[in-house]
Amino acid sequence: MNCSMQIKAKGDKKTINCEEKAIFSNPNYCAKHFSKYVEQKTADTIKKFKLISPSDKICVAVSGGKDSVSLLYILKKQGFNVEALAIDEGIAGYRNITLDFLKNFCEKHKIKLTIKNYEDDFGKRLDEVVKKGEPACNLCGTFRRHMLNKYAAEYDKIATGHNLDDEAQAVLMNLFKAQTRMLGRQGPKTSKKDFVRKIKPFYFLKEKEIMAYAFLNDINVPFIECPFASVSFRGHIRDWLNALEAKTPGTKENIIRHYLSLTKKIKMDDASTLDECPLCGFPSSNGLCHACRLKMKL
Amino acid sequence: MEVYLEKTDEHKTISFKGTAKELLEKLGINPEEALVVRAHELLSLDDNVYDTDKIRILSVISGG
Numbered sequence: 001m002n003c004s005m006q007i008k009a010k011g012d013k014k015t016i017n018c019e020e021k022a023i024f025s026n027p028n029y030c031a032k033h034f035s036k037y038v039e040q041k042t043a044d045t046i047k048k049f050k051l052i053s054p055s056d057k058i059c060v061a062v063s064g065g066k067d068s069v070s071l072l073y074i075l076k077k078q079g080f081n082v083e084a085l086a087i088d089e090g091i092a093g094y095r096n097i098t099l100d101f102l103k104n105f106c107e108k109h110k111i112k113l114t115i116k117n118y119e120d121d122f123g124k125r126l127d128e129v130v131k132k133g134e135p136a137c138n139l140c141g142t143f144r145r146h147m148l149n150k151y152a153a154e155y156d157k158i159a160t161g162h163n164l165d166d167e168a169q170a171v172l173m174n175l176f177k178a179q180t181r182m183l184g185r186q187g188p189k190t191s192k193k194d195f196v197r198k199i200k201p202f203y204f205l206k207e208k209e210i211m212a213y214a215f216l217n218d219i220n221v222p223f224i225e226c227p228f229a230s231v232s233f234r235g236h237i238r239d240w241l242n243a244l245e246a247k248t249p250g251t252k253e254n255i256i257r258h259y260l261s262l263t264k265k266i267k268m269d270d271a272s273t274l275d276e277c278p279l280c281g282f283p284s285s286n287g288l289c290h291a292c293r294l295k296m297k298l
Numbered sequence: 299m300e301v302y303l304e305k306t307d308e309h310k311t312i313s314f315k316g317t318a319k320e321l322l323e324k325l326g327i328n329p330e331e332a333l334v335v336r337a338h339e340l341l342s343l344d345d346n347v348y349d350t351d352k353i354r355i356l357s358v359i360s361g362g
Binding site for chain 1: 305319328331333339340342343344345356357358360
């Protein structure tokens with residue numbers, strides 16, 4: 001199948017079909033037009049939801065995976081003022097590999113990379129804590145969010161590589177768990193003013209599209225899985241949603257579009273103010289923040 | 299056909315001729331969760347693959 005992109009013929013006002021071979025299905029684009037499609041969709045999301053102002057200094061939260069690294073690459077390519085922040089949880093045989101990749105990538109593309117680690121902030125590496133029986137994912141996510149907010153405080157925005165799949169999964173997870181307040185906290189940008197605002201320029205791009213973009217642009221992130229990753233509720237939702245998407249293309253986007261149409265009402269429900277955590281001073285909805293509670297348990 | 303599955307780090311030799319989508323179905327992989335690559339070239343799901351091909355199946359989903 002050929003690329004379905006309509007292009008203008010040289011010296012002619014008429015449009016013709018691109019005759020290159022398609023390398024992707026739905027949308028059926030050739031390599032060149034597929035990369036342009038991903039970059040344009042990112043730019044359109046930034047513009048439509050006013051994610052970035054021209055003067056903004058952006059902190060891209062990078063894990064070393066395809067989503068965050070592709071986001072860093074595209075934002076830099078589009079001329080935004082970006083720097084990268086990585087959190088080293090301390091997982092031997094995993095994070096050190098992705099951090100090595102990130103260091104090389106950022107050096108090659110002349111992007112400032114800051115790496116902060118759990119051990120300095122919480123006194124222990126994640127793999128030490130897990131050995132003592134603490135659940136890895138809850139701890140990891142809480143500490144990661146805490147450190148991102150702490151170390152990105154000097155930036156105007158934190159950009160994350162969350163994609164359409166992540167967001168559709170989150171909408172369903174919150175729906176199935178009846179977490180209405182959490183629904184109000186999703187969307188292409190966060191609404192809370194107490195933290196640095198988080199933005200998701202890949203909000204409308206599928207995970208598979210980002211993977212294809214990374215491949216086509218030689219963003220060769222290492223394929224490595226976290227040793228503590230387990231079959232989670234999100235994993236079940238992801239598998240189910242992918243099966244549905246394969247049978248009924250457009251399902252993921254429909255979930256997101258339906259969610260966005262309800263956003264105004266949901267945001268009003270999430271307009272509560274936050275207190276200050278008495279230990280770290282960060283915003284907290286209930287006295288001690290979750291990160292400080294966990295830290296005290298360790 | 300020689301197939302390398304990135305997610306499980308497996309090499310398989312199978313007899314197959316059909317589209318990339320049909321190959322994924324034969325391997326029990328959801329097309330939403332994989333990219334099919336032949337000699338550094340990304341294939342669309344409609345592309346034909348042949349018995350003599352060396353194919354890499356890249357995993358879209360990364361854990362962690």
